[in-house]
Amino acid sequence: MKAILLVAHGSRRQHSNDEVRHLAGKLNQRCSNEFPIILLAFLELAEPLIPDGLQQCIDKGASSITVLPYFLNTGRHVAEDIPGIVSEFMQQSPVDIQIASHLGASDMMLELLASVAMQD
Amino acid sequence: MKAILLVAHGSRRQHSNDEVRHLAGKLNQRCSNEFPIILLAFLELAEPLIPDGLQQCIDKGASSITVLPYFLNTGRHVAEDIPGIVSEFMQQSPVDIQIASHLGASDMMLELLASVAMQD
Numbered sequence: 001m002k003a004i005l006l007v008a009h010g011s012r013r014q015h016s017n018d019e020v021r022h023l024a025g026k027l028n029q030r031c032s033n034e035f036p037i038i039l040l041a042f043l044e045l046a047e048p049l050i051p052d053g054l055q056q057c058i059d060k061g062a063s064s065i066t067v068l069p070y071f072l073n074t075g076r077h078v079a080e081d082i083p084g085i086v087s088e089f090m091q092q093s094p095v096d097i098q099i100a101s102h103l104g105a106s107d108m109m110l111e112l113l114a115s116v117a118m119q120d
Numbered sequence: 121m122k123a124i125l126l127v128a129h130g131s132r133r134q135h136s137n138d139e140v141r142h143l144a145g146k147l148n149q150r151c152s153n154e155f156p157i158i159l160l161a162f163l164e165l166a167e168p169l170i171p172d173g174l175q176q177c178i179d180k181g182a183s184s185i186t187v188l189p190y191f192l193n194t195g196r197h198v199a200e201d202i203p204g205i206v207s208e209f210m211q212q213s214p215v216d217i218q219i220a221s222h223l224g225a226s227d228m229m230l231e232l233l234a235s236v237a238m239q240d
Contacts, residue, residue, distance in 0.1 A: 004237050008193075016193040019224055023233075031234050068237050070192060072223075073128075073136040100236050103192075104139055108232045113143075114151050115228055116220050117124050117188050 003037035003062035005053045007082060008070040010042030017046045020070060037062050043077055043085075050085045054097070064096040072104040123157035123182035125173045127202060128190040130162030137166045140190060157182050163197055163205075170205045174217070184216040192224040 006027060008020040024040035031038060037060045041053025048056065050067075057065050067086055071078045086097055103109060126147060128140040144160035151158060157180045161173025168176065170187075177185050187206055191198045206217055223229060 006233070011193065011195045013195055013199070016195045019193050023224060023229065026230055027233055027237075030230055031237065034238060066237050068233065070233075072190060072192060073131065073139050075131045075133055075136045079133070100239065103232060103236060104143060106232055106236050108228065108235055109143065110146055110150055112223060112226055112228045112232055113126070113147055113188060113190075116223060116226050117151065117186050118154060119220065 001037060001061045001063055002035045003039065003057040003060070003065045004031065004035045004068050005050070005057055005065055006038070006040045006068045006070055007050055007053070008040065008042055008046075009077065010045035012045055017042070023070075035066070043081060050082065051089050054086070054089050054095075055093070058093065058095055062095070065098075067097060067099045069100065069102050071102045074102055074104075078102045121157060121181045121183055122155045123159065123177040123180070123185045124151065124155045124188050125170070125177055125185055126158070126160045126188045126190055127170055127173070128160065128162055128166075129197065130165035132165055137162070143190075155186070163201060170202070171209050174206070174209050174215075175213070178213065178215055182215070185218075187217060187219045189220065189222050191222045194222055194224075198222045 006024050028038040037057055039053055039056050041048050041050045069078050126144050148158040157177055159173055159176050161168050161170045189198050
């Protein structure tokens with residue numbers, strides 16, 4: 001069973017974390033055919049953290065997990081922190097985990113930016 | 121003449137800043153009909169900073185500037201820092217400046233996430 005673990009940075013502002021939770025809920029509705037399990041985790045400052053989120057996916061029956069970084073750039077978090085946490089988790093719990101590209105790498109980002117700029 | 125000032129956080133990783141510079145260049149090609157001036161600025165850690173970016177827009181003839189935050193959530197940077205810097209700039213240089221929504225507020229974000237997840 002395929003899973004997505006959406007991974008956001010996490011914020012001290014609860015409202016900001018709730019925004020991502022809301023988005024994860026909508027993603028669940030959008031992609032439940034392809035990914036029966038869609039959960040959310042945070043790199044820091046909010047819970048669940050990434051290892052707990054991965055474990056939750058496994059507990060729900062995931063055989064394959066796509067970690068989807070909710071990040072715009074390949075900063076340190078995307079380039080080092082998330083791969084490091086995932087790699088450490090895989091050493092203890094062998095499971096098929098892929099890390100998807102950060103969002104700024106998507107061709108759709110340009111259209112999203114154009115759309116937001118023109119709304120104003 | 122309408123301008124977009126794309127505002128990214130800025131990173132100590134030069135590669136990350138270059139990613140946004142590349143994106144700003146592509147946005148320039150995509151939106152030059154509607155926005156003849158499209159420049160990039162950073163909140164911190166890279167240059168130009170936001171006030172310098174706004175001034176560059178004015179120097180190029182901008183009569184209206186859309187500040188486009190390249191941020192996913194309404195964290196402190198989007199909710200307080202960017203509006204504060206823009207507000208301070210407007211007190212010294214009266215010009216029409218709007219701040220666009222952060223990217224996570226766009227309906228297109230869901231499609232972008234689905235697209236990135238399914239590529240892997």
